[in-house]
Amino acid sequence: MADITMYDLPGCPYCAKVRSKLDELDLEYDVIEVPRSHSERTEVEEVSGQTGVPVISDEANGVEGMSESDDIVEYLEETYGASA
Secondary structure, eight states, X not given: OOSEEEEEOTTOHHHHHHHHHHHHTTOOEEEEEOOSSGGGOHHHHHHHSSXXXXXXXXXXXXXXXXEOXXXXXXXXXXXXXXXX
């Protein structure tokens, strides 16, 4: 099991943006696909307090339930990018 877990919805452009950054940085991560219906997204809501995706958790750095694709990409770059 990887330290990073991503909550994802196939076809979501914001999720694709985060997946691209994870792949670009060659990071290992687990993907949990959430249901299309927001009312059924109980797992991601427990982690992040909301039902939107993408959401990541990074156990190695104590990050749980980070949302907003731009914030996630910035975090990944700062934490795992070339300047990290």
